[in-house]
Amino acid sequence: MFKSRFLAWGTMLAIFAGFSLPLTAQTKTNIAADSLTTAKRISAASGRPIFAIAGQST
Amino acid sequence: MAQFVPIKLDVSSPEYAQWRRDHTPDGNGIPQLFIVRADGETLYGRSGSLRGPDLPNMLISALQNSGRILSAREAQSLVEAADKFTQEKNKGNFESAIKAISRVRKIGEPGQIRSYSEPALRVNRLVIETADEVRNQLKKLANQIETDQADIKLKAMLGYLKLREDFGALKMVKPDLAAFQKKYTLKDNKQLAREAKIIESANQANTKSKKTRAIATLTELIGETEIEPVRKEAEKKLSALQQELDAG
Numbered sequence: 001m002f003k004s005r006f007l008a009w010g011t012m013l014a015i016f017a018g019f020s021l022p023l024t025a026q027t028k029t030n031i032a033a034d035s036l037t038t039a040k041r042i043s044a045a046s047g048r049p050i051f052a053i054a055g056q057s058t
Numbered sequence: 059m060a061q062f063v064p065i066k067l068d069v070s071s072p073e074y075a076q077w078r079r080d081h082t083p084d085g086n087g088i089p090q091l092f093i094v095r096a097d098g099e100t101l102y103g104r105s106g107s108l109r110g111p112d113l114p115n116m117l118i119s120a121l122q123n124s125g126r127i128l129s130a131r132e133a134q135s136l137v138e139a140a141d142k143f144t145q146e147k148n149k150g151n152f153e154s155a156i157k158a159i160s161r162v163r164k165i166g167e168p169g170q171i172r173s174y175s176e177p178a179l180r181v182n183r184l185v186i187e188t189a190d191e192v193r194n195q196l197k198k199l200a201n202q203i204e205t206d207q208a209d210i211k212l213k214a215m216l217g218y219l220k221l222r223e224d225f226g227a228l229k230m231v232k233p234d235l236a237a238f239q240k241k242y243t244l245k246d247n248k249q250l251a252r253e254a255k256i257i258e259s260a261n262q263a264n265t266k267s268k269k270t271r272a273i274a275t276l277t278e279l280i281g282e283t284e285i286e287p288v289r290k291e292a293e294k295k296l297s298a299l300q301q302e303l304d305a306g
Contacts, residue, residue: 036073039065045133046063047096047175049124051117054067054074054083054090 061127062093062117093120096174126173132165136177139168143184152224159185160227169230189230195221196238203242209287211247215254216261216291218242223262253279253288260295269299 043050067074069088080098083090085105093102093116101120108116128136139162146155159168162181169185171178199221202214222235243251256279260272276296283289 036065036067036077039063043063043094043096044176045128046130047125047127047133047173047178048061048063049096049101049120050065050092050094051062052065052067052077052092052094054069054077054092055088056070057068 061121061124091116093117095124096176097179099174124174126166126171126175126178128165128173128175128178133175133177135162136165136171136175136181140177140180140184143181147188153227156225156227167229185228185230188225189228189234192221192225192228192231193234196234200238200242203247208250208285211250212254212285212287212291215243215247215250216258219254219258220261223258250285250288253283253285253292257288257291257295260292260299263299266303269303273299273303 039050039052042048067077069090077092081092081094081100081103083092083103083105087105089107090105091102091108092100095101101123102116107113139159142158143155146152146158159181162168162171166172166178168181169189171182173179196218199214199217202210202217205211218238222239225231226235256275260276263269263272273296276292276299279292280289280296283292
Protein backbone atom coordinates (compact mmCIF):
# COMPACT_ATOMS: atom_id res chain seq x y z
CA MET A 1 0.00 0.00 0.00
CA PHE A 2 2.85 2.37 0.81
CA LYS A 3 4.45 1.57 -2.55
CA SER A 4 1.21 2.25 -4.42
CA ARG A 5 0.77 5.56 -2.58
CA PHE A 6 4.30 6.58 -3.39
CA LEU A 7 3.79 5.60 -7.02
CA ALA A 8 0.58 7.61 -7.15
CA TRP A 9 2.35 10.67 -5.75
CA GLY A 10 5.22 10.15 -8.17
CA THR A 11 2.76 9.95 -11.06
CA MET A 12 1.15 13.21 -10.00
CA LEU A 13 4.54 14.91 -9.87
CA ALA A 14 5.43 13.54 -13.30
CA ILE A 15 2.23 15.03 -14.70
CA PHE A 16 3.18 18.27 -12.99
CA ALA A 17 6.62 18.26 -14.52
CA GLY A 18 5.10 17.67 -17.92
CA PHE A 19 3.68 21.17 -17.93
CA SER A 20 5.77 24.30 -18.18
CA LEU A 21 5.82 25.59 -14.64
CA PRO A 22 7.11 28.80 -13.19
CA LEU A 23 9.51 27.56 -10.58
CA THR A 24 9.61 30.52 -8.31
CA ALA A 25 7.37 28.86 -5.75
CA GLN A 26 8.60 25.29 -6.23
CA THR A 27 11.55 23.83 -4.46
CA LYS A 28 13.42 20.84 -5.67
CA THR A 29 14.50 19.81 -2.21
CA ASN A 30 12.67 19.41 1.06
CA ILE A 31 9.84 21.84 1.69
CA ALA A 32 10.90 24.72 3.88
CA ALA A 33 8.59 27.17 5.62
CA ASP A 34 9.59 30.01 3.32
CA SER A 35 8.56 27.98 0.26
CA LEU A 36 4.94 27.77 1.35
CA THR A 37 5.17 31.36 2.47
CA THR A 38 6.53 32.29 -0.94
CA ALA A 39 3.78 30.32 -2.65
CA LYS A 40 1.13 32.16 -0.65
CA ARG A 41 2.76 35.48 -1.36
CA ILE A 42 2.88 34.87 -5.11
CA SER A 43 -0.68 33.59 -5.10
CA ALA A 44 -1.97 36.61 -3.18
CA ALA A 45 -0.06 39.06 -5.36
CA SER A 46 -1.09 37.60 -8.70
CA GLY A 47 -4.40 35.88 -8.09
CA ARG A 48 -2.99 32.55 -9.20
CA PRO A 49 -4.39 29.65 -7.15
CA ILE A 50 -2.05 27.34 -5.28
CA PHE A 51 -1.89 23.76 -6.46
CA ALA A 52 -0.52 21.71 -3.59
CA ILE A 53 0.30 18.03 -3.45
CA ALA A 54 0.82 16.59 0.02
CA GLY A 55 2.62 13.34 0.49
CA GLN A 56 5.50 11.71 2.26
CA SER A 57 9.02 12.75 1.46
CA THR A 58 11.37 10.06 0.30
CA MET B 59 -0.28 25.22 -15.45
CA ALA B 60 1.52 28.54 -15.48
CA GLN B 61 -1.71 29.84 -14.06
CA PHE B 62 -1.10 27.97 -10.79
CA VAL B 63 1.47 28.27 -8.05
CA PRO B 64 2.63 24.69 -7.52
CA ILE B 65 3.89 23.43 -4.20
CA LYS B 66 4.79 20.12 -2.69
CA LEU B 67 3.98 19.52 0.97
CA ASP B 68 5.54 16.98 3.27
CA VAL B 69 2.83 15.56 5.53
CA SER B 70 5.33 15.18 8.37
CA SER B 71 6.22 18.89 8.35
CA PRO B 72 4.78 21.54 10.68
CA GLU B 73 3.81 23.57 7.59
CA TYR B 74 1.51 20.77 6.51
CA ALA B 75 -0.06 20.60 9.97
CA GLN B 76 -1.03 24.27 9.72
CA TRP B 77 -2.06 23.84 6.11
CA ARG B 78 -4.35 20.97 7.00
CA ARG B 79 -6.03 23.08 9.69
CA ASP B 80 -6.73 25.76 7.13
CA HIS B 81 -7.68 23.42 4.30
CA THR B 82 -9.08 20.20 5.69
CA PRO B 83 -9.00 17.55 2.97
CA ASP B 84 -11.72 15.09 2.26
CA GLY B 85 -10.06 11.85 3.33
CA ASN B 86 -6.83 11.00 5.12
CA GLY B 87 -4.85 9.04 2.55
CA ILE B 88 -1.96 10.37 0.55
CA PRO B 89 -1.29 11.92 -1.79
CA GLN B 90 -3.63 14.78 -1.12
CA LEU B 91 -4.41 17.37 -3.74
CA PHE B 92 -5.41 20.92 -2.97
CA ILE B 93 -6.39 23.88 -5.01
CA VAL B 94 -6.50 27.02 -2.91
CA ARG B 95 -7.67 30.31 -4.33
CA ALA B 96 -5.54 33.41 -3.90
CA ASP B 97 -7.74 34.66 -1.06
CA GLY B 98 -7.30 31.40 0.86
CA GLU B 99 -10.56 29.74 -0.11
CA THR B 100 -10.21 25.98 -0.68
CA LEU B 101 -11.50 25.08 -4.12
CA TYR B 102 -10.44 21.45 -3.98
CA GLY B 103 -9.02 19.33 -1.19
CA ARG B 104 -9.10 15.55 -1.35
CA SER B 105 -6.94 12.55 -0.77
CA GLY B 106 -6.16 10.33 -3.73
CA SER B 107 -4.66 11.01 -7.10
CA LEU B 108 -6.66 11.85 -10.19
CA ARG B 109 -6.24 9.75 -13.29
CA GLY B 110 -6.66 10.36 -17.00
CA PRO B 111 -8.58 13.48 -17.86
CA ASP B 112 -9.77 13.94 -14.26
CA LEU B 113 -6.77 16.02 -13.25
CA PRO B 114 -6.86 18.50 -16.15
CA ASN B 115 -10.64 18.70 -15.86
CA MET B 116 -10.36 19.49 -12.17
CA LEU B 117 -7.69 22.12 -12.84
CA ILE B 118 -9.78 23.77 -15.56
CA SER B 119 -12.80 23.86 -13.28
CA ALA B 120 -10.70 25.35 -10.47
CA LEU B 121 -9.34 28.03 -12.78
CA GLN B 122 -12.86 29.01 -13.78
CA ASN B 123 -13.54 29.73 -10.11
CA SER B 124 -10.25 31.47 -9.43
CA GLY B 125 -11.00 34.87 -10.89
CA ARG B 126 -8.73 36.96 -13.05
CA ILE B 127 -5.03 36.34 -12.81
CA LEU B 128 -2.97 39.49 -12.90
CA SER B 129 0.27 40.20 -14.62
CA ALA B 130 2.97 41.79 -12.48
CA ARG B 131 2.27 45.11 -14.20
CA GLU B 132 -1.47 44.90 -13.52
CA ALA B 133 -0.86 44.03 -9.88
CA GLN B 134 1.48 47.00 -9.54
CA SER B 135 -1.09 49.31 -11.18
CA LEU B 136 -3.69 48.24 -8.66
CA VAL B 137 -1.33 48.77 -5.72
CA GLU B 138 -0.42 52.25 -6.94
CA ALA B 139 -4.05 53.14 -7.62
CA ALA B 140 -5.11 52.01 -4.15
CA ASP B 141 -2.25 53.95 -2.51
CA LYS B 142 -3.08 57.12 -4.45
CA PHE B 143 -6.79 56.75 -3.74
CA THR B 144 -6.16 56.46 -0.01
CA GLN B 145 -3.71 59.35 0.00
CA GLU B 146 -6.04 61.72 -1.88
CA LYS B 147 -9.12 60.67 0.02
CA ASN B 148 -7.39 61.33 3.35
CA LYS B 149 -6.58 64.84 2.12
CA GLY B 150 -10.21 65.38 1.15
CA ASN B 151 -9.37 65.41 -2.57
CA PHE B 152 -12.19 63.08 -3.50
CA GLU B 153 -12.25 63.84 -7.21
CA SER B 154 -8.52 63.11 -7.48
CA ALA B 155 -8.98 59.95 -5.46
CA ILE B 156 -11.67 58.64 -7.79
CA LYS B 157 -9.66 59.65 -10.84
CA ALA B 158 -6.72 57.62 -9.52
CA ILE B 159 -8.79 54.53 -8.89
CA SER B 160 -10.60 54.82 -12.22
CA ARG B 161 -7.33 54.36 -14.09
CA VAL B 162 -7.49 50.63 -13.43
CA ARG B 163 -10.79 50.20 -15.29
CA LYS B 164 -9.16 48.18 -18.03
CA ILE B 165 -8.44 45.51 -15.40
CA GLY B 166 -11.96 45.70 -14.04
CA GLU B 167 -14.49 48.15 -12.65
CA PRO B 168 -13.16 49.30 -9.26
CA GLY B 169 -15.31 47.75 -6.57
CA GLN B 170 -16.16 44.81 -8.79
CA ILE B 171 -12.82 43.57 -10.08
CA ARG B 172 -13.14 39.82 -10.59
CA SER B 173 -9.84 38.82 -9.10
CA TYR B 174 -8.97 37.30 -5.74
CA SER B 175 -5.50 38.77 -5.67
CA GLU B 176 -4.74 41.01 -2.72
CA PRO B 177 -4.28 44.17 -4.83
CA ALA B 178 -7.69 43.65 -6.48
CA LEU B 179 -9.40 42.81 -3.20
CA ARG B 180 -7.90 45.95 -1.65
CA VAL B 181 -9.15 48.20 -4.47
CA ASN B 182 -12.60 46.62 -4.25
CA ARG B 183 -12.66 47.05 -0.48
CA LEU B 184 -11.68 50.73 -0.66
CA VAL B 185 -14.29 51.50 -3.29
CA ILE B 186 -17.04 49.56 -1.54
CA GLU B 187 -16.26 51.29 1.78
CA THR B 188 -16.39 54.66 0.07
CA ALA B 189 -19.64 53.81 -1.67
CA ASP B 190 -21.15 52.78 1.68
CA GLU B 191 -20.02 56.07 3.24
CA VAL B 192 -21.71 57.99 0.42
CA ARG B 193 -24.91 55.98 0.80
CA ASN B 194 -24.99 56.57 4.55
CA GLN B 195 -24.49 60.26 3.97
CA LEU B 196 -27.32 60.29 1.42
CA LYS B 197 -29.64 58.65 3.97
CA LYS B 198 -28.88 61.40 6.50
CA LEU B 199 -29.41 64.07 3.87
CA ALA B 200 -32.70 62.48 2.84
CA ASN B 201 -33.95 62.67 6.44
CA GLN B 202 -32.94 66.31 6.62
CA ILE B 203 -34.60 67.22 3.33
CA GLU B 204 -37.83 65.64 4.51
CA THR B 205 -38.09 68.12 7.41
CA ASP B 206 -40.21 71.24 7.20
CA GLN B 207 -37.40 73.53 8.27
CA ALA B 208 -36.13 75.52 5.31
CA ASP B 209 -32.64 76.09 6.70
CA ILE B 210 -32.11 72.35 7.31
CA LYS B 211 -33.49 71.54 3.86
CA LEU B 212 -31.07 73.99 2.27
CA LYS B 213 -28.13 72.57 4.21
CA ALA B 214 -29.11 69.06 3.08
CA MET B 215 -29.48 70.16 -0.52
CA LEU B 216 -26.05 71.79 -0.44
CA GLY B 217 -24.70 68.62 1.16
CA TYR B 218 -26.12 66.52 -1.65
CA LEU B 219 -24.65 68.79 -4.31
CA LYS B 220 -21.23 68.64 -2.66
CA LEU B 221 -21.48 64.86 -2.44
CA ARG B 222 -22.36 64.69 -6.12
CA GLU B 223 -19.46 66.97 -6.98
CA ASP B 224 -17.02 64.84 -4.99
CA PHE B 225 -18.25 61.35 -5.80
CA GLY B 226 -20.30 61.66 -8.99
CA ALA B 227 -17.55 59.94 -11.00
CA LEU B 228 -17.64 56.83 -8.79
CA LYS B 229 -19.65 54.35 -10.80
CA MET B 230 -20.83 52.38 -7.77
CA VAL B 231 -22.77 55.30 -6.33
CA LYS B 232 -24.19 56.78 -9.53
CA PRO B 233 -27.52 54.96 -9.13
CA ASP B 234 -27.81 56.17 -5.52
CA LEU B 235 -27.06 59.79 -6.46
CA ALA B 236 -29.49 59.59 -9.38
CA ALA B 237 -32.22 58.18 -7.15
CA PHE B 238 -31.69 60.97 -4.62
CA GLN B 239 -31.83 63.58 -7.36
CA LYS B 240 -35.04 62.12 -8.75
CA LYS B 241 -36.73 61.97 -5.37
CA TYR B 242 -35.58 65.19 -3.76
CA THR B 243 -34.66 67.78 -6.34
CA LEU B 244 -37.80 67.84 -8.44
CA LYS B 245 -41.39 68.92 -7.86
CA ASP B 246 -41.68 70.68 -4.46
CA ASN B 247 -37.94 71.04 -4.04
CA LYS B 248 -37.18 72.16 -7.58
CA GLN B 249 -36.68 75.82 -6.75
CA LEU B 250 -34.63 75.02 -3.65
CA ALA B 251 -32.43 72.67 -5.71
CA ARG B 252 -31.91 75.26 -8.42
CA GLU B 253 -30.98 77.99 -5.95
CA ALA B 254 -28.78 75.67 -3.91
CA LYS B 255 -26.92 74.81 -7.11
CA ILE B 256 -26.12 78.50 -7.63
CA ILE B 257 -24.69 78.70 -4.10
CA GLU B 258 -22.73 75.45 -4.55
CA SER B 259 -21.27 76.70 -7.84
CA ALA B 260 -20.14 79.83 -6.00
CA ASN B 261 -18.53 77.57 -3.39
CA GLN B 262 -16.54 75.89 -6.17
CA ALA B 263 -15.32 79.18 -7.68
CA ASN B 264 -11.56 79.07 -7.42
CA THR B 265 -10.33 81.63 -9.97
CA LYS B 266 -10.78 85.39 -10.14
CA SER B 267 -13.07 85.21 -13.16
CA LYS B 268 -15.19 82.44 -11.63
CA LYS B 269 -15.49 84.39 -8.40
CA THR B 270 -16.52 87.50 -10.30
CA ARG B 271 -19.16 85.52 -12.17
CA ALA B 272 -20.32 83.94 -8.93
CA ILE B 273 -20.75 87.36 -7.32
CA ALA B 274 -23.03 88.37 -10.21
CA THR B 275 -25.18 85.23 -9.97
CA LEU B 276 -25.40 85.46 -6.18
CA THR B 277 -26.47 89.09 -6.37
CA GLU B 278 -29.22 88.11 -8.78
CA LEU B 279 -30.24 85.21 -6.54
CA ILE B 280 -30.47 87.43 -3.47
CA GLY B 281 -32.87 89.68 -5.36
CA GLU B 282 -35.05 86.86 -6.62
CA THR B 283 -35.26 84.14 -4.00
CA GLU B 284 -38.31 83.68 -1.81
CA ILE B 285 -36.53 81.28 0.51
CA GLU B 286 -35.06 83.15 3.48
CA PRO B 287 -32.26 80.67 4.31
CA VAL B 288 -31.18 80.81 0.66
CA ARG B 289 -30.94 84.60 0.83
CA LYS B 290 -28.90 84.46 4.02
CA GLU B 291 -26.54 81.82 2.68
CA ALA B 292 -26.13 83.68 -0.61
CA GLU B 293 -25.38 86.94 1.22
CA LYS B 294 -22.82 85.17 3.39
CA LYS B 295 -21.11 83.68 0.36
CA LEU B 296 -21.25 86.94 -1.57
CA SER B 297 -19.53 88.77 1.27
CA ALA B 298 -16.84 86.10 1.50
CA LEU B 299 -16.16 86.22 -2.25
CA GLN B 300 -15.94 90.01 -2.27
CA GLN B 301 -13.43 89.89 0.55
CA GLU B 302 -11.38 87.30 -1.33
CA LEU B 303 -11.34 89.45 -4.46
CA ASP B 304 -10.47 92.61 -2.51
CA ALA B 305 -7.60 90.78 -0.84
CA GLY B 306 -6.31 89.98 -4.36
